[in-house]
Amino acid sequence: MSDYTTLAKRFVMEHNQANYLQSFDQLLTANCVVHEYLPGLPAAMDRAFYNQFIEGFRAALPDIRNQIEDVIVAADRAVVRWTGYGTHTGADLMGIPASGKPVTAHGIYILRFEGDCIAEVWNNWDNLNVTQQLQGS
Amino acid sequence: MTQQNKTVVRRLYEEVFNALDTTLLDELVASDVIIHDPMMGELQGIDAFRQFTTVFITAFPQQHTTLEALIAEDDLVAVLHTHTGTHNGSFMGMPPTGKPIKVEGIEFFRVRDGKIIELWRHDDDAGLMRQLGAVPQNTQA
Numbered sequence: 001m002s003d004y005t006t007l008a009k010r011f012v013m014e015h016n017q018a019n020y021l022q023s024f025d026q027l028l029t030a031n032c033v034v035h036e037y038l039p040g041l042p043a044a045m046d047r048a049f050y051n052q053f054i055e056g057f058r059a060a061l062p063d064i065r066n067q068i069e070d071v072i073v074a075a076d077r078a079v080v081r082w083t084g085y086g087t088h089t090g091a092d093l094m095g096i097p098a099s100g101k102p103v104t105a106h107g108i109y110i111l112r113f114e115g116d117c118i119a120e121v122w123n124n125w126d127n128l129n130v131t132q133q134l135q136g137s
Numbered sequence: 138m139t140q141q142n143k144t145v146v147r148r149l150y151e152e153v154f155n156a157l158d159t160t161l162l163d164e165l166v167a168s169d170v171i172i173h174d175p176m177m178g179e180l181q182g183i184d185a186f187r188q189f190t191t192v193f194i195t196a197f198p199q200q201h202t203t204l205e206a207l208i209a210e211d212d213l214v215a216v217l218h219t220h221t222g223t224h225n226g227s228f229m230g231m232p233p234t235g236k237p238i239k240v241e242g243i244e245f246f247r248v249r250d251g252k253i254i255e256l257w258r259h260d261d262d263a264g265l266m267r268q269l270g271a272v273p274q275n276t277q278a
Contacts, residue, residue, distance in 0.1 A: 037241060037261035070245070072210040074139070079208050079215040081245050081257065106175070108243040108259050110208065110217055122217060124243040126175035128262035131272075 002116045005071050008078035011118060012109060015054060016065045024051070027118055034121040038094065050121075060093035061086025061103070080109040084125070088134055096134040103133040139209035142248040146214045149253065150202045157194060162187055167252040174258045176229065186256075196228030197238065214246045220260065224269055231271060240265045 007027060014023035024047070033044040036053065045053060058064055064086035072079040084105040088098045107125025111118045149165050152158050162183065172180040172189055180189060193200070200222030208215045220240045225233050242260035246253050266272045 035241075037264060039263070039267060070213060072208055072213045072215055074208050074210050077206065077208045079213075079243075079245070081215075106173070106257070106259075108215060108245050108257065110206065110215060110243055122243060124241070124259045124261065126259065126262065127264075128266060128272075129175045131263055 002113070004073045004078045004111075004113055007113070007116070007118070008071060008073070008080050008109070008111050009068055011111065011121075012066050012068055012080050012082055015058075020054065021051060028121075029114055029117045029119045032117070032119055032121065034123070036123050037125075038127060056091070057086075057093065059091040060088060060098065062090050063087050076113045078109075078111045078113070080111070082107055082109065093134060094131060096131070099134065099136055101133060101136055103130055105130050139211070139214075141251060142212065142214050142246075143207045143209045145248055145251060145253060146216060146246050147204060147207060150204055150216070150218065153190060154194065154200065154202050157198075159187065159190060159194075162190065165253060167249060167254045170253055171255045172258065173256065175262055192228070195226040196224060196233075197222035198225050199223060212247050212249060214248060216244045216246070218242055218244065228269070231269060234269055236269055238265060238268045240268075 011027050014020045017023065028047060032047055034050045035044055064084065067083045068080060069083060070081040087100065087102050089100055090098060105125045107123055110122040112120040145165055148161065152161055166183055166186050168183045170183060170186050172186060174180065200220055203219045204216060205219065206217040222238055224236045224238060227233060240260050244259055245257040247255035263272065
């Protein structure tokens with residue numbers, strides 16, 4: 001079996017890299033679907049939608065960086081508990097204009113593998129906290 | 138061990154949160170448990186865990202949590218789940234609205250000697266607050 005721990009860690013950390021799209025091509029199946037929990041998003045994003053979604057975060061938080069806290073692997077699933085950091089100096093994010101404030105997010109990914117690639121992603125993070133940090137409330 | 142740990146976590150959802158048997162908390166949760174909650178911050182100890190439980194079962198007394206996946210390795214368990222319920226009690230200072238809610242989440246547990254010693258709660262809190270009418274509807278990703 002492939003080393004799902006390494007692949008899962010790579011997926012989470014590649015979000016911070018300029019060439020993340022090439023990495024996603026290697027790590028995700030063509031039909032991979034992603035479930036994120038934010039208003040205005042479809043229940044499942046396809047690859048193209050997800051790329052756009054990540055680009056939105058990278059444009060808003062140019063210094064965005066993830067840190068891995070814990071990893072679980074069992075059968076075809078991997079779970080990654082993560083912390084993310086960024087400073088809102090770029091584009092609007094979730095309808096909120098840049099404030100220059102640092103934000104911290106805490107979240108958990110579940111990844112389902114098909115062979116050596118990720119076929120389905122669930123990511124739940126503290127969206128209310130992050131919204132409040134972005135708003136400065 | 139992973140099977141036993143999954144059972145402990147499953148019982149927390151099914152027997153405590155779904156069936157409202159809070160007497161089981163001493164059996165399922167360690168006295169020095171730590172809770173990481175996005176709304177309530179970091180809480181410590183079984184009494185804090187009891188209060189944490191009370192917050193949710195008071196606000197959503199007939200809630201049902203459906204467990205879609207339990208994933209475990211070593212001392213860790215992750216749970217993909219959906220809560221459905223009705224806002225029939227006070228929640229975070231908000232009086233009951235009677236509104237139905239459906240909230241998805243992924244939670245993460247550390248288990249030691251058959252008891253939960255650490256919990257990271259992660260639900261779609263923004264979605265919950267939107268369903269309760271507590272935040273504007275027009276915030277787009």
